[in-house]
Amino acid sequence: MLVIKTIQIIFVWEYIQKQYAAGHDWKYHDEEHWSPLCKEGTHQSPIALYDFSAKSMHYVPFNLTGYGNTFTAKMKNNGHSAEIRPDFKNNTPEIKGGGLPETYQMDHLHFHWQSEHTINDYRFPLELHIVHYAKQYGNLDEAKLHVGGVAVVAVLFDLSPDDDEEIQPIFDILESIQDDLNDPKELNDFVVKRFIPRDHAGFYRYEGSLTTPGCDEGVIWTIFTQTMPISRHQVETFEKIRTVDHTMLKENFRSLQPLNDRTVYIKISPIPHPRSTADTKKASVVAYLIPCIFYILFKNNS
Numbered sequence: 001m002l003v004i005k006t007i008q009i010i011f012v013w014e015y016i017q018k019q020y021a022a023g024h025d026w027k028y029h030d031e032e033h034w035s036p037l038c039k040e041g042t043h044q045s046p047i048a049l050y051d052f053s054a055k056s057m058h059y060v061p062f063n064l065t066g067y068g069n070t071f072t073a074k075m076k077n078n079g080h081s082a083e084i085r086p087d088f089k090n091n092t093p094e095i096k097g098g099g100l101p102e103t104y105q106m107d108h109l110h111f112h113w114q115s116e117h118t119i120n121d122y123r124f125p126l127e128l129h130i131v132h133y134a135k136q137y138g139n140l141d142e143a144k145l146h147v148g149g150v151a152v153v154a155v156l157f158d159l160s161p162d163d164d165e166e167i168q169p170i171f172d173i174l175e176s177i178q179d180d181l182n183d184p185k186e187l188n189d190f191v192v193k194r195f196i197p198r199d200h201a202g203f204y205r206y207e208g209s210l211t212t213p214g215c216d217e218g219v220i221w222t223i224f225t226q227t228m229p230i231s232r233h234q235v236e237t238f239e240k241i242r243t244v245d246h247t248m249l250k251e252n253f254r255s256l257q258p259l260n261d262r263t264v265y266i267k268i269s270p271i272p273h274p275r276s277t278a279d280t281k282k283a284s285v286v287a288y289l290i291p292c293i294f295y296i297l298f299k300n301n302s
């Protein structure tokens with residue numbers, strides 16, 4: 001009996017090991033046990049983005065189709081994130097232009113709280129990933145096997161004093177899926193456009209990877225420079241999501257990865273924005289210092 005039990009335990013242990021290796025079972029704050037490419041890859045995501053080192057590029061504008069359509073969607077807690085899968089019904093939104101090499105179809109959307117990418121060392125409270133695959137490959141799994149097969153569009157959310165009403169419907173669903181793993185709830189009247197900044201002319205571009213195991217590389221990243229607003233209360237709704245072992249998923253971002261030999265490009269929007277809290281603080285320090293310097297110079301000369 002004891003021998004049979006021991007054999008059963010060995011089988012279960014081997015199964016768990018295989019699941020880890022395949023990237024099916026993994027945890028945040030446990031990156032040393034993520035699948036091999038996550039540790040050995042050299043073009044991984046997310047990365048720290050900086051204005052001063054990004055190379056300026058003049059990409060043609062994005063061409064988005066179907067982003068304004070209204071869909072019925074399913075939203076679920078997958079144990080690592082809150083995921084939205086709209087029912088596209090042969091009317092799948094597409095993105096092209098903006099320096100993308102192909103036309104990409106939307107697959108799904110999911111969130112990271114706090115943000116995975118940082119801009120000028122500022123980490124935002126929320127980051128949305130809109131995952132797309134090159135149309136020619138037909139689906140995400142096939143597209144992952146090819147360089148440039150997957151394109152992720154990232155939207156950063158920054159804190160605002162009030163709840164953002166436009167995106168409020170997802171929070172009503174979020175509350176109902178916090179404890180229910182892989183039990184999708186219906187989300188009516190879902191419009192992707194409400195989740196992307198109205199000015200999406202400015203963005204960072206680089207080649208990286210998926211930010212969860214298996215960390216497949218060859219992913220084309222677009223991170224809009226303009227942010228969307230979100231309240232502290234709305235962010236807290238994400239933080240109450242529970243993982244597979246029923247602990248609260250307080251945050252679900254992967255650590256920053258080395259840039260290595262890659263170049264980050266930036267397309268600057270023609271519309272100027274105070275982009276982030278960090279930038280605004282820097283700008284206000286400069287705005288304070290300049291009159292002080294002039295005052296000292298003037299005083300010394302008079």
Ligand SMILES: [Zn+2]
Pocket residue numbers: 110111112129211
């Ligand atoms: Zn993601």
